[in-house]
Amino acid sequence: MTRFKILIEYKGANYVGWQKQENGKSIQEVIENSIKKLTGEKRQIFAAGRTDAGVHGLGQVAHFDLKKNLSEDTIRDGLNSYLRSESISILDAKKTTKDFHARFSAKKREYLYKIINRRAPLTIEKDLAWVLHKKIDLKKIKRAAKLFIGKNNLNAFRSAHCQSKTAIKNIDQIKIKKINDKIEIYIKAKSFLHSQVRIMVGTLIQVGEGKMQPEDIKSIIKKAKRENAGPTAPASGLYLLKVYY
Incomplete structure (x- = not known):
């Protein structure tokens, strides 16, 4: 398994917030669906901060694990290709250590x-x-x-x-x-x-x-x-x- 750290930008007005909810489309849900389309793997992503509905992200950080050994550029560009219709952009993707956690490693x-x-x-x-x-x-x-x-x-x-x-x-x-x-x-x-x-x-x-x-x-x-x-x-x-x- 390879752990990826991604840097995310988004406009929050179109979403119910970061976290998946039953009452509407969330940023987490949209990105997880894009990961599934790109890799064929159903993966959960973990964010540094769970922003509310309408709140924006200029430097949100999240991580997820993959079985497939894809390059950093493939993750960034591939996810963005599935996010074109959304107000979400993956600014960067980096392979990281298995002990890195987007939320708990944040200082x-x-x-x-x-x-x-x-x-x-x-x-x-x-x-x-x-x-x-x-x-x-x-x-x-x-x-x-x-x-x-x-x-x-x-x-x-x-x-x-x-x-x-x-x-x-x-x-x-x-x-x-x-x-x-x-x-x-x-x-x-x-x-x-x-x-x-x-x-x-x-x-x-x-x-x-x-x-x-x-x-x-x-x-x-x-x-x-x-x-x-x-x-x-x-x-x-x-x-x-x-x-x-």
Whole structure:
């Protein structure tokens, strides 16, 4: 058996999420079907992160095992030939060691959240960003974001569907960039709670709109109750940017 590590890019708007579900087409299902068509082998793929419906992937990583000894180029190009009608692309395929696991071998994950702050609705970037029509205070958002850095109980920033045994997470880095009307928020950590990034972003935007103060982040973290945090930001703005090994 040969283990392959693949790098995947996808637009999440057309799928129910990464993980296979009965209520619609998933990214995992589509890629597994493509592997079956290419190799004749029914294989399960394992991803670094199980993104939700509407969330995009710029650097998703997954692995799977094959009996056939195919080249890396054959895997990449062959899978892409079966994915032409989908919003999914295999950017790279590499043979790897049998102890490599896309999820458990990951040391860090980095997410990107895209916001466009303008009065006009989105056209080209529709379903690819969160459009905010009211002007927001980026300086306050940056002040608030710094309060997330480090190890904290982030119970207030996870969804009711989160299955993680602990809400203790360590945020390594948050970077915020603005170019014209585009705002990009980069968040890096070893792992994340379900909907954590989207709830963090939703809360930061409330700070930027003046509905909260930057210092409120401290009390929200301390109280550890979901109702004290902001709304969950739309899935359309979230991207799994990179997985570090």
